[in-house]
Amino acid sequence: MSPTKEQKKAVTVVSLITALCLLGDSMLYVALPIYYQQVGLASLWEVGLILSINRFIRIPVNPIVGWAYRKLSLRVGLVISVILAVITTIGYGVGYGLVIWLVLRILWGIAWSFLRLGGFLLVVGISNDSNRGENIGRYNGLYRLGSLGGMLGGGILAAVIGFEWTAILFGISMLAGIPIVLHAIPKNVLTTSTDEPMIKQPNIKMKPAHKTVAVILSGMVIAFLIQGVFSSSISLVMADHFGDELFLIGLTVGVTALAGILQGVRWLWEPYLAKKFGEWSDGDRGRLPLYIGSLIVSMIGFLLIPIQFSIFIWVGLALILMTASTALTTIGDALTADVAKSGDANRVLTIYTVFLDVGAALGPLFIYGSLSIGLSLQQAFSLSAALFLLLVVYWVVAYRKVDFVY
Template identity: 60%
Template sequence: MNEVGRRKKQVTIVALVTALCLLGDSMLYITLPIFYEQVGLQSLWEVGLLLSINRFVRIPMNPLVGFMYRKFQLKTGLYIAVVLAVITTVGYGIGTGLFIWVLLRLLWGIAWSFLRLGGFFTILHASTDRNRGENMGRYNGLYRLGSLGGMIGGGVLVSMIGFQPTVIAFGLSMVIGIPLVYKGITKNPSQNLVVTPEITPKKKVFFGLTCKAITTITSGMILAFLIQGMFNSSISLVMVMHFGEEISLYRWTIGITALAGTLQGVRWLWEPYLAVRLGRVSDGEQGRLPLFLLALVVSAMGFVFIPIPLPLAIWLGMILFVMAASTTLTTLVDALTSDEAQGQDANRLMTIYSVFLDLGAAMGPLVSYFLFSIGGTVVHVFNGAAVVFMMLFVYWSAIYFQTKKEQHKASINV
């Protein structure tokens, strides 16, 4: 196997290890609201707390994990992540009471920080300008298979063997991640993986980052807020508003929550293929921005139509287009940020990026439901989001045309 193939294999292995570790966490989103009394919880607000607290702990933990990755090998961090994932997931099956579960969810948040930053650093090490988007798409697409397996497989297994046996089985299966890391990840020191030559001082703007880097980080936070936070947390609410709590398809009656989960599952099914293809296209001569700008426009239009009552088939088709645009945006903003990591302190940049991604994703549901609680309608919230998408489009269009202008001048000078 040549060097390019070997590095691509490392990205695949880290993505699959991450997918394994996601099984238990993803399963909780569909099972814990139903079986919370079995684990000693008293009310649904405790469920909401537990499903969100892991995001908030990552905000202060990401800088610490990034610092730790400077000091030891990448595979050491992945070992820590797998061990924590095993402990927390098995703990879901034997721990009871709110206090124990808060500790377990905090530990899972730390595990995810190691996994996510480890994935970013692996991609930086494994990629060049010709395949960085493809590798980012491969990583994002493959690790989401863990979410798919956790939700669908978890839901089926819980109905067959119960909640506790299922999460314990998931937790024990994650042990497979240890030999995968041992065999598949080289012993490159993390310092060599994540730190590249510093940029010139005159280009530094904030925390040693360039203006362009700050732009990509901010855009990533906004997109995480809109897609991972607002859209994912409120789409079932919109569906209930349009179609009621149940819909009839031919002779079948389907609950809206089940349909919303199926839609999310469809996205995770296509991501291993679509994200890789999108990343590969963005590595080409035209670059990432044309596709990124198109996805922003599609998202803006989709968010305008989401609150509008339409026939079910048309509305679902439109949602699938929005979700495809979301795959495009998340893949490309990750790749754009990774591009900016070349030539400066990549550890610092990707750590800060992870912090702001988690902040955006955590704030999305809170802000959305706060607006709903003070009288905001779905139309107001989603139309406001569409305006934000268009603001990003205008800003990135200016960057695109400025870049084209500079490239044209450089070609003339040559």
């Protein structure tokens, strides 16, 4: 059964509010490495710290936000997140110096925890077994438009009107999110229902606690590999293969620019593909066949990405890998929502977000740590592919234990 109009509206509103709040954060990834001296940062290592501290702070903050959502309505939590996003984004335009920027990024980490967990709780609360994947896909796909808008729009505006005014403009635009939340999100949204029977997903012959551990650990490993290892090293791999600049179709293109375009293409297709992957996983065949197939494609992709092909073949492989990544992220979230719906949704989703952040934070440390001790890119990616293989083996065994179609 497809989501109702009311469900689609609620998911769409929360997704677009999240996208709006992401504008400032995403803008930093393309603009701050260029304009960092204007805001009082002394070196690029400080830029790296600024861009990563918000993720590390979420590890201890997520449980606190989960507790807060037991006391507060979803609407209040989202208003808090929008206010924090406005403060931090305007702060990017007026703040100066490392200490101020660390405070701003810590506040953004708190804002993102409220946004992400609130969105998860909303989707779990209003969905059932026949449309949960589609709602997860709609949410994931739409909120990533904020990343696309922040990187593209932020990069262009920073060059035209300046970094500071771009941040202030984005921050002011986020104020529109407050009345939208108050108008479109009801006071009471079901977020912790435990009385809906599990009709189809996931019906594996293992204890509920084992299911929960399995999907959470799998999500952490996938975040480690995709958001951590691949996303943080794609420019490095391209530079290793093709140098710092490429000559394509009569134009000279920087590797970092091309890497950014590739990431932007993924965010452009996510509103459609993430929803479709979620919808397909809601079907009669269930989630696991598509999940396992995406794991296999990702494993092969990690083995091939470090190998030097022509630029067109390599970009094609990268796009296939990113398509599989969209599927894995969407279906992994849907699997977690499945087990969360049958228990304490707040607790399960809080733990899940913590483990996702841990995995994503450890990925860059692994890839660059491996290279620093003398491993090659091929060796580091082969080790990563081995983790995909372990996931494939585990979920194939789980699929064989299903009572009926998963």
